[in-house]
Amino acid sequence: MADPVDLRVADLHPAVDDPALNSMNFLNEVAQHYPDAVSLAAGRPYEEFFDVAALHRHLETFRRHLADDLGQSPAQVQRTLFQYGRTKGIVHHLVARNLAVDEGMTVDPEAIVVTVGCQEAMFLVLRALRADPRDVLLAVAPTYVGLTGAARLLDLPVRPVRGGPAGIDLADLREQVRLARAAGLRPRACYVMPDFANPSGTSIGPADRRRLLDLAAEEDLLLLEDNPYGLFPASDAGRPPTLKALDTARRVVYLGSFAKTVLPGARVGYVVADQRVAGADGNVGLLADQLAKIKSMVTVNTSAIAQAVVGGALLEHGCSLAAATVRERAAYGRNLRHLVDGLARRFPAGTSPVRWNVPAGGFFVVVTVPFGVDDALLHRSAREYGLLWTPMAHFYDDGAPVDALRLSVSAVTPDQIDLGLDRLAALVADETARRAATADVG
């Protein structure tokens, strides 16, 4: 006899059965099911530069920093590395230095909370902002599924703002704020990825960044700026300042991740939350301190060992991750160019209906094809063509059909890109012919 059932999904928080929470599992399961397929799906960093010896070195570098630079006694060093620690983190001063060196940002280290990946940072911020059932979050669509999933867990509806080729449609943002307010809702913030967004690959230009900040001020809206890919421009053309670097009015909560610049296994990210928050008693503190209270009930503190590894990596490069990731930047830029050139060769303009964007950096390219792209097609692509990619429908919240897929260049070699694109071309040709034949019969 089958074991009796103890609980039903229907009796758990509705988010556990939401497509946003199933998305990552689904994509991982497909990848595990077809281990030999070429994966242009994974947004993981390049593995060729991983080095176990570096972990030991980083730890030792950070230990010496505690002793020599911060003057900690051997007992204090031991406590820092072994004990429960400061809720807001132990590498906050190095993160602040990194932001100054790489981004030209002046940040009070006390306004930084070091988190268990950027994912926890998003969760803490959304938890803090979601104060009332009327609260909603605006997010540029398509958007990162980790953001949508975190919002679901917090019963915070996400309302899409058109992204488009410029990264954000500012007129639509204003309209969405107006519509939400007209419906009695409170838009608390807008989530944006101004640099090489996941999944769209788009970036917001310098003029629009300033307009976005102005609009946020006019509409009394916070901006949540997520920037995991900013250090990976594909050329030397440089990139505009971050929103946070331009933010003179504390409108921007800045979300950072060391997953792509140091290593994802450490699970270290952070949030810069310098907004001034008044308490009922009239005392004013930082939003970071409110986030720390929430963090103390979610993960207590970010692993000291993991922070030490990241801290050591920062110290070894004068706190510049741009300097630490020269090889990675070159590999990602090379791969992005290779992918875009490869697409142009296989889908010539004028004869092919296949389209794609040409991002200025980052990991992702969006390819639009002349048919709907769903999970069933992904399965077929993996099974019959040995190719993985990500259906763009996963990054929209409305369940509507989407005719595009995301290709990632971060965890592959140029040869694998060639093989993957040959397979994509075969899939597109067969699928187009199949649909044409079905239409003829119909």
Ligand SMILES: Cc1ncc(COP(=O)(O)O)c(C=O)c1O
């Ligand atoms: C846009 C975006 N934000 C956040 C994250 C998560 O970062 P972390 O691994 O630091 O939690 C990712 C990871 O892929 C991402 O693409």
